[in-house]
Amino acid sequence: MDLSPAVPWLLCVLPAGAQQALRPPAARGEPGPIARELAGKPIGAYPHFQTVRSLNEGEPLWIAVDPRSDAFLSRRVVDAYVLAHEDLPAARTGTKLGQLAITLRALAFTSGSIKENVFQLDPGTLKGTARPDAQGIMQLGRGYDVVLDLDRDGLLGAGDVLDGGAAQAGFHVVEDFVTVRRENTRETGPYAVSEVFFNGGTTFTQQDIYFPSEVAGLGRLPLVVVSHGNGHNYQWYDHIGGLLASWGYVVMSHANNTGPGIETASTSTLRNTELFLASLATIAGGALDGHVDDERIVWLGHSRGGEGVVRAYQRLSEGTPLATRYALEDVRLVSSIAPTDFLGRGVSDMGAAPYHLWTGGADADVNGCADCDICQTFHLLERADGTRFSTSLHGAGHGDFHAGGGSSVASGPCRIGRSATHLVMRAYLLPLVQHVLHGNPACFDYLTRQWEEFRALGAPDPALPENRCVVVDLMYVPGPERARLVLDDFQSQPALERSSAGGAVRASLGLAPTLFEGRLDDANGSFTASVNDRMNGMTLAGPGDTSAGLVLEWSARDEWLLFELPAGARDLRSWRTLSFRAAQSTRDELTELEAGDLDFAVQLVDGARRASTIRIGAYGGGIEEPYQRRGCGQGQGWANEFETVRIALADFGREGRALDLGDVVAVAFLFGPSHGSPAGRLGLDEILFDSDPRSDP
């Protein structure tokens, strides 16, 4: 039972929905196996088990069943099989599971809690070795499926339970793609890497090119273009070239004309991409000719170059004679490292392609301070029209993102330096590229689960004392091109009492006076806490930008904030996840009082006024406290750093909680001593429902 009552307001104000009977699970789909997510890991608090898409090699494989919700599993003895995903078709067509199974174990389920029904199916022996796709690009992860053979006939049939399916494996095991494999290289993948230089005849058409040495035997490989920052050098990106080329990508880092400004930098990106594609017959003696996929291009820029790639994308969308061998739709992903924002809205304004941002909390140049609009990296992220990703590293300086040596260009405590920064970059960049370019389902968890809970093998574990300064905050906001239901983005409906979806927004009496909805832009040029600057520490919106959100605070008392789902949006069964992003408010006395991750709870309420509540901290992370940097006003704590929290909707129905996901009338956020941190000040934004992207874009 969920001991948290539905918020009181709901009981007296919201109409009761239709009293729908819960459907028996077997009636859900076509005759055949019953789909359930089984693979995951046990966690201490409710929902007691976290289903996952990916495991690192060496991690044990756990599964869990929930007889209180799936009564048909109660008091059953079943055979559990782990299959390689490529063997699933054989299982579906009648091959004995015993002939296919990697692991077989008989399991006895109780009628009790999910906690009693967690089983280790494998101690960590499953292989995660990448395999090449049709082009030879090494795709991270090995897919596996779990079958619960309920009738123990050794066959996969109707009424059995299956985690996996034709579209996607049940889970993936992923090998270490962070640790360098060969001494004196930056190669983390199976391919040895060749590096060549190409002289395009001018100062700003010099290129440093990385590709798999055995490219002759490979197909058409995506192109990753790197555009450096001002005062940087195109030969400073070995860590990116070595990483990606060793997995089957071609990387070209070019001299970038950043000195005059962003327009010239964007010209460099456009021109060098064109020149490279036009010169394949001569580069490296023609080794790359026929092996570069000019329809799958990634632009990655640093600093002024980070703004330059966004500007280049916009110029490409407007039409430019500099690009004749590639077009807008060929640039599939744009990523900016610590970008400036000189040109502002409408000019440095990312279009609909997926966009990713890197930010260093200790950056002493593009420093993010409230008094410098061109120094706030998040503007570009917020202007992007498509799916957005963000990776923020506390303690990383501007110079830590390149491999050119010299100063970290950093300010602030607990600096992590170049080596740790590069480990984090490697841990994120390859999954990002494979997720966006190939729709590789093994990669999504690395982009969306909180760093402290899950990260790539070889990446710094923040639980270890030597990595205490490695703090990484991730954001993921699916764009309109991906299936989603936006509950409130705080922009399309500015009224405080109305959500973007059109439902009512209500708050407890103690919380209501603290609510403030507005542009996510610090109002006064300093991070000093002030009652007159309710968006203090927010740097997501710059001049003219519209990105908006909500701030709220609580102290010592339980409070609630409720978003009603309007009729027509209450059936959540087609969605997998509730997602939102939140940030602590820097230098606020409540933030300083808490001095740690913020924890609170999220509650779903159905039409029969049944509620189910989950603490966000249950999954192993909360909302990170701001980076404890001084400057930019009085006090300690840098810009408010949003991170995304994603909760599987199925988790709200664990332990027999009779929540009807087909008729959810409200999402409530519960704050205060009964629900997590006793006090806090929080920014909240982008509340939505979505599903894992599954298909190859």
Add this chain to the structure above:
Amino acid sequence: MKPAALLLLAALLALGFLAARGTADRQAAEPSFAPPADLPRGGLELLEAVPFVLDEPFVHEWRAEKPLARAGFLLALRADADLARTRETFEPVLYVGDQTAERCHPVTDDTLVVLVPAPLGADGRVALELDSTPIWFGTLELPERVDAARIAHERALAEARGLGPAARGPRVRFTADQAVRARTRWELEPYLEDLIARHVRR
């Protein structure tokens, strides 16, 4: 506690204090990347000037009009490091008379090598009198957005502050009569590298 132990403790505390202070000092020694204030400013010293003439013109990207140029000077200058330092955010634009200068390398100390386009005189010499032309750091802007009107405005600001030509360094090599002749802008790179190697601390 015995006196010896007290002394040892005091010594350890002092060492700890000094170590912490050393760390703090090293952190404080990081140069500031905040944009410089109180602009325009001058005070530059001319270390070397190398005229050049090209067969093929190049686009001077460091001003809004993006004019074609085929002659000018390569200059090695010493300046206030805070003004010269390369930044991602706004840098003060370096002006030489009625022209913007191209910064040719990342600057981490007080010396910078720049390229300044200049017209060719009727006598075939580069028509820029460095002894009488003001050189200064103007207000913060991206050079690609600076046009002739802005340059005139900046020059008026500089002259109002009494900013003038760069002082000649004690060992200045001023080779106005010995212009480098090259085919393209690209062929100037070795000369720029040479200037950087001789004047800029690496």
